[in-house]
Amino acid sequence: MLMDEAASLPENIQLVRNEHGRAFLDISHPRVKARIALQGAHITSCVPTGQGDLLWMSPENDARPDRPIRGGIPICWPYFGNERPGPSHGIARTSDWRLTGAVDTGDMIRLSLELPRGIIKHHLPDDDWQLQVEFELGSSLSIALRTTNSGGRAQVLSQALHSYLPVRDIHETRLWGLEGAEFFDQLTGVDHHRQQGPVTFSGEVDRIYHGHxxxxxxxxSSQHYLVVTREGSESVVIWNPWTDKSQRLGQFPADGYKTMVCIEAANAGPDHRVLAPGESHTLVTQISRV
Structure with missing residues (x-):
């Protein structure tokens, strides 16, 4: 439930619903235009003034409330992939979040949402968590996902901010900054590969870089780079489905792989966290164009 529905929102934020009834926060600010789905706390667009969208969305996504959104930044929590029984990538991306704060600072919009503890307990009866996310939307995009162990025993956490980013042509795309890093290849199951030079793409890529x-x-090859920085993360997932998997994915065009790549701030693989009772961990990603 949105706090008092739209009554407490700044004038440049509106609560809207699409033709299927899915609720979104639409932001129209002098510094940025953006859209966030309340289901999943899922940001689907962020367009700083004078720039293109920082995020990629599938043109075949219909944003029905009974299915995950393909594109933007899904929140994978409290586990990554299929590390635990239950829905792939956990419960956060398909659950209804509650808006707890909305502030216009002049330079940016700051939004805070939480996943109600009753929803967490319903899906994960043996777990005790508190989960909040904060978005800072302006000339860049920042997302901070804060998890607190509210129970009486240690709990294991793995997660990712599954960021879909736009590219002009995946064949000409290079990722710099991972040179020398070790990675686990999820396609072959082989660990301890070491990245030589920039990451390039000539087929499906699904890797967890760790210790990074x-x-x-x-x-x-555009005029400006996209830059992804992270905090509270020593693992990053790089993913592109390429041709065969693109045809098997839901709400994804057969040639969609050509214009996107995922660079996911994560706590995955050996970077999973064990939180003691009362302990918190915050995973942050920032996306900007320079």
Whole structure:
């Protein structure tokens, strides 16, 4: 439930619903235009003034409330992939979040949402968590996902901010900043590969780079780089489905792989976290164009 529905929102934020009844926060600010779905706390667009969209969305996504959104930044929590029984990538991306704060600072819009504890307990009866996310929307996009162990025993956390980013042509795309980093290849199951030179794409890529916390530059031969920085993360997932998998994915065009790549701030693989009772961990990603 949105706090008092739209009554407490700044004038440049509106609560809207699409033709299927899915609720979104639409932001129209002098510095940025953006859209966030309340289901999943899922940002689907962020367009700083004078720039293109920082995020990629599938043109075949219909944003029905009974299915995950394909594109933007899905929140994978409290586990990554199929590390635990239950829906792939956890419960956060398909659950209804509650808006707890909306502020216009002049330079940016700051939005805070939480996943109600009753929803967490319904889906994960043996877990005790608190989960909040904060968006800062302006000349860049920042997302901070804060998890607190509210129970009486240690709990294991893995997660990712599954960022879909736009590229002009995946064949000409280079990712800089991962040179020398080790990665686990999820396609072959082989660990301890070491990245030689920039990451390039000539087929499906699904890798977890670990022991890495530096910025990554996305170079697609455009005039400006996209830069992804992370905090609270020593793992990053790089993903592109390429041709065969694109045809098997839901709400994804057969040639969609040509114009997107995922660079996901994560706590995955050996970077999973064990939170003691009362302990919190915050995963942050920032996306900007330079």
């Amino acid at each position: 916390a530096s910025a990554i530059q996305l170079d697609d």
